[in-house]
Amino acid sequence: MTTASSERLILDAWEVNAQAWERAVRDRRIESRRLVTDQAIVEAVLSRAPRKVIDLGCGEGWLARTLAGAGVQVVGVDVVPSLVEAAQSHGGGEFHLLSYADVAARALKQRADVVVCNFSLLGEASVNELLASVPSLLEAGGVLLVQTLHPLAGTGTEAYRDGWRDGSWDGCGEGFGKPAPWYFRTLGGWLAAFRAAGLELLRIDEPLHPRTGRPASVIFMAG
Template identity: 30%
Template sequence: MTRASYNDIAQWYDQFLRERPVYMEVILPGLLTLVGEVEGEVICDLACGQGWVARELARRGAQVIGLDLAPNLLALAQRYEEQEPLGIGYVQGDAQRAEGLSDHQFTGCVCVMALINIPDLQATFQSVRRILKPGGWLVFAIPHPCFESPHAQWTSLSDPEHPLGRTVTGYFDERQWFSSNPDGVRSRVGDYHRMLSTYLNQLAAAGFALERTLEPGPSDRQAERVPGNREIPTLLLIRAHLSDGPQAENISRG
């Protein structure tokens, strides 16, 4: 079976984002909490897609450049920019190399629900390090790797003897996988499942120091769609900044 890329599903994905409350009602508030005040910040929206995060940051006073591999998503982002000019620039490129972006160009970087689609996580973290100014920060959001492993499932709502929970299998099996849910993104483009320790260790190896994490609960509308979110977090957001320690110096020399 031939699998689609984000470029193939650009229009569908744009509609998907607008219809799912988790993006604006759960992910965005958590992201803004970790990012903080952005007035005057120069921010890269890495793997920006159709630019929904870039627009939210630009509306709050940031200077934003979005980078994405999919030209059809970038065309949508540019169309939104033309409808509501916010001064956002868009660049086509691979997040693993961040070509088209200069060294030490940004004070911060966000990457929202996209690291799971990128094969080489370490190369991506190294590219983020390259484009950030000294002391720059990174905020990213991913499906929670502890609870969103391949083929994890909610327990039955029809069993009154047991509270709603999550059955997790395959946590240690780091690989690309595709969901069987025909209405979701992962059935179309898949994602790369990684253990939580992999994200944290590779973040540290790239010279970042962990600042804060969030495991947000659901909004009311999201809880109606996914009742299990009242019990178990399925999202993880992380903020880190470039370290000035010896490890970071060695990485920069390398």
């Protein structure tokens, strides 16, 4: 499968599964999010004491609403119309229907103290292009925060190398259709992607699942 076709399948799958995803987030069905990763990214963002945050791949806007409750101005971006509509209906920020290609083409004329991507970087070329645009979105001294599946947990039975993998909705509850593929990156793959985008890695955090003691995710901070 080519990168272009895989990238298209990501968008198709999210459009089809948007309502099921909104229910899963609203009902807090995903254990790792409920126990670890939601709070981890909120704390990571607030540790920077930002005035303004750009949430790339904001989904139905839960993170924006949480940060708004802490007095942070949030601009959210997503490519799925129904998710943007849901975010707008619940409030908590300013939300735009834009693709990562749009953002890479400088369609978002804003800057923020923190740009955050919370489990929203699933592609290959689209992500590389997006990361390259991040410096133009950051205020002086601003940082990018990326929370994603920990490479230790993402290998499964496959070899530890960058490449496309089949997706899964396991643990997300009922109502989902065909999952999206996603591009697995090793730790070295992520570091190379940041470096190619002109970003310097500042910190790596590995939130641990309280029941398994294993990393539930990894959070990269780059600037």
